[in-house]
Amino acid sequence: MNYYSDSSEWRYLFKNAIDWENIIPLYKLAFPTSDGFLDQKELIQFYEDLLTSTGKWTGEILTPRAKELDQVGGGYLVDGHVEISEVLQKTY
Amino acid sequence: MDLHGLSLDPKYGGMGTPVSVGLIAFEQISRACVSTSSQIGFFAPIADMIERFCDSDLQEKFIPKIIKGEISGSMCLTEPNFGSDVGSLRTTAERQSNGTYLLNGTKCFITNAGGGLAFILARIKGAPEGLEGVSLFFAEEWLESSEGKLHNYKISKIEEKMGMHGSITCEVVYDNTIARLVGQENQGFGMMVYLMNEARISVGIQGLGLIEASLALARDYAENRKQFGKYLMDLPLYRRNFQDWETERDAFRVLMVDTISFFDIYQRLDLKKRHTEDLSEKEAELFKKASQVIRHRTPLVKYYGAETSATLSQKVIQALGGYGYMNEYSAGRIHRDSFGALLYEGTSQIQALMAMKDFIKSMMKYPANFIQTLVTSHPIGSLMNTSDFDRSLSNVNYEFRKNISALIIRCFRPELSKRVFKKEYWQEAERFDKIMIHAETLCQALAYSETLSILGLHANKDKSRGDLYFRYLKLVTPRFAQIYADWKC
Ligand SMILES: Cc1cc2nc3c(=O)[nH]c(=O)nc-3n(C[C@H](O)[C@H](O)[C@H](O)COP(=O)(O)OP(=O)(O)OC[C@H]3O[C@@H](n4cnc5c(N)ncnc54)[C@H](O)[C@@H]3O)c2cc1C
Numbered sequence: 001m002n003y004y005s006d007s008s009e010w011r012y013l014f015k016n017a018i019d020w021e022n023i024i025p026l027y028k029l030a031f032p033t034s035d036g037f038l039d040q041k042e043l044i045q046f047y048e049d050l051l052t053s054t055g056k057w058t059g060e061i062l063t064p065r066a067k068e069l070d071q072v073g074g075g076y077l078v079d080g081h082v083e084i085s086e087v088l089q090k091t092y
Numbered sequence: 093m094d095l096h097g098l099s100l101d102p103k104y105g106g107m108g109t110p111v112s113v114g115l116i117a118f119e120q121i122s123r124a125c126v127s128t129s130s131q132i133g134f135f136a137p138i139a140d141m142i143e144r145f146c147d148s149d150l151q152e153k154f155i156p157k158i159i160k161g162e163i164s165g166s167m168c169l170t171e172p173n174f175g176s177d178v179g180s181l182r183t184t185a186e187r188q189s190n191g192t193y194l195l196n197g198t199k200c201f202i203t204n205a206g207g208g209l210a211f212i213l214a215r216i217k218g219a220p221e222g223l224e225g226v227s228l229f230f231a232e233e234w235l236e237s238s239e240g241k242l243h244n245y246k247i248s249k250i251e252e253k254m255g256m257h258g259s260i261t262c263e264v265v266y267d268n269t270i271a272r273l274v275g276q277e278n279q280g281f282g283m284m285v286y287l288m289n290e291a292r293i294s295v296g297i298q299g300l301g302l303i304e305a306s307l308a309l310a311r312d313y314a315e316n317r318k319q320f321g322k323y324l325m326d327l328p329l330y331r332r333n334f335q336d337w338e339t340e341r342d343a344f345r346v347l348m349v350d351t352i353s354f355f356d357i358y359q360r361l362d363l364k365k366r367h368t369e370d371l372s373e374k375e376a377e378l379f380k381k382a383s384q385v386i387r388h389r390t391p392l393v394k395y396y397g398a399e400t401s402a403t404l405s406q407k408v409i410q411a412l413g414g415y416g417y418m419n420e421y422s423a424g425r426i427h428r429d430s431f432g433a434l435l436y437e438g439t440s441q442i443q444a445l446m447a448m449k450d451f452i453k454s455m456m457k458y459p460a461n462f463i464q465t466l467v468t469s470h471p472i473g474s475l476m477n478t479s480d481f482d483r484s485l486s487n488v489n490y491e492f493r494k495n496i497s498a499l500i501i502r503c504f505r506p507e508l509s510k511r512v513f514k515k516e517y518w519q520e521a522e523r524f525d526k527i528m529i530h531a532e533t534l535c536q537a538l539a540y541s542e543t544l545s546i547l548g549l550h551a552n553k554d555k556s557r558g559d560l561y562f563r564y565l566k567l568v569t570p571r572f573a574q575i576y577a578d579w580k581c
């Protein structure tokens with residue numbers, strides 16, 4: 001399950017409901033950028049690729065971890081400080 | 093996954109993507125596990141606070157560590173006796189000769205207090221009572237000394253909660269904790285509000301994640317379980333309920349994404365303004381518009397996301413029948429987890445009161461304009477509108493204005509005189525008590541009309557989006573009727 005690429009709504013809204021025309025110039029002053037993006041289209045495609053990989057990671061790795069985290073908890077108290085549980089630490 | 097640095101500045105090791113990208117990834121995490129998203133939510137936003145409000149030595153010391161996942165932070169407002177009423181907090185701060193402060197007091201229900209860093213609200217001895225006397229401090233959990241690491245503050249308890257077990261909610265004791273003042277004395281609440289606003293939008297996003305998680309679970313179940321020889325999803329009553337839930341999810345997603353887009357502009361330009369005070373004319377205009385939208389939307393999306401996720405995750409337990417009640421399925425956990433959002437970052441009632449205050453304030457500024465727009469927004473004027481969406485929106489807006497005006501006039505009992513057009517008339521404090529009891533229904537009405545407006549804008553640009561507009565209009569029309577009935581009593 002990919003929470004980005006499997007959802008036509010998310011793909012539509014990412015392309016059409018975010019004001020990229022005004023947002024991108026606030027981050028990138030000119031194209032090509034110093035990190036090698038030729039134009040806005042290529043940059044937005046890169047952001048989409050990123051969300052596709054976070055969508056896959058959250059759908060396939062993080063979701064199955066949620067039940068265990070609910071059972072074990074996020075951490076425990078040792079001498080006035082918190083030790084993070086192993087299952088939460090995996091996500092950090 | 094290098095999540096923490098997604099939207100943080102590359103000069104600290106981040107990827108520098110727009111905040112919109114980071115917030116959509118945050119939605120995906122919330123859909124997977126809202127406890128995890130609560131914990132993750134105290135990495136990048138804390139780095140952002142350090143970048144926005146702290147000195148460069150702290151930026152260089154901590155932001156790269158946050159990006160690597162080595163350290164995180166917390167925001168510490170709530171005390172055992174003061175939650176919503178932040179202005180009454182009792183944690184004290186005393187200035188020392190070296191310019192640092194000593195903090196004393198106890199905070200409770202603090203998410204991720206053991207992360208290593210803390211932004212803490214406290215009152216400097218002798219400062220005024222109320223929010224005007226609140227200052228913001230930054231403290232590290234550990235101090236380096238010749239004897240090794242020493243506690244600068246202690247975690248005295250991890251709360252046992254009904255849900256969100258994966259998120260660590262703590263009680264913290266400050267006993268001569270050494271802290272740095274952030275910004276100016278007594279200006280703390282303004283800076284904390286910045287972080288709280290970001291957090292409130294994030295809670296709206298968490299709500300969306302929870303709704304998506306619940307409905308995906310239920311859809312999968314309903315498409316595979318048969319009763320009376322049919323899949324549940326093919327039973328007319330079941331299907332109708334489900335369509336309503338999915339309509340609300342899809343419409344709320346649109347509201348949320350539009351808000352994220354404005355928030356991105358607001359946040360980016362706010363940072364630029366704070367660091368350089370140098371916005372071009374176009375940027376200043378964009379900033380003004382984005383700030384207005386964010387101010388208006390923040391309580392609405394927090395309220396709407398939290399309330400809807402709690403309601404729909406409960407419906408989903410029912411939609412799975414007996415299995416929904418069993419721990420074998422995650423419907424119960426998702427519902428237990430949904431209650432946190434109703435409380436943290438200001439309860440639903442506090443959001444509703446904020447939305448009402450803002451609405452009345454803007455109306456009070458120009459009462460004559462408000463009364464005049466009621467006349468000019470009559471649907472007769474919209475007959476000239478070319479699109480179905482514009483005509484329908486104009487009707488919705490007119491009904492809203494007509495009903496809210498009637499409520500205001502009833503609560504404020506204006507005499508039939510020119511005084512009603514005067515600003516001072518609307519500023520008489522005791523008049524507000526009468527209208528406050530309607531804050532939640534006003535907040536709901538504002539959230540629905542804001543959502544409809546965006547759906548209408550989308551549909552005007554792309555006819556294929558008209559279906560969602562009309563589905564949502566059908567869903568909220570009876571709710572508006574109920575709200576208007578509440579305003580009459
Ligand atoms: C899981 C979790 C995580 C949290 N994380 C943090 C954190 O990281 N940092 C932090 O500082 N705090 C945190 N909190 C605390 C949270 O912000 C408070 O619980 C919340 O602000 C409410 O305060 P309270 O609990 O004292 O309730 P109270 O303020 O006592 O409110 C009790 C009830 O009265 C209602 N109420 C209060 N005032 C009004 C009013 N004027 N009109 C109408 N109704 C009103 C409230 O809506 C609520 O229903 C967390 C809480 C939870 C549950």
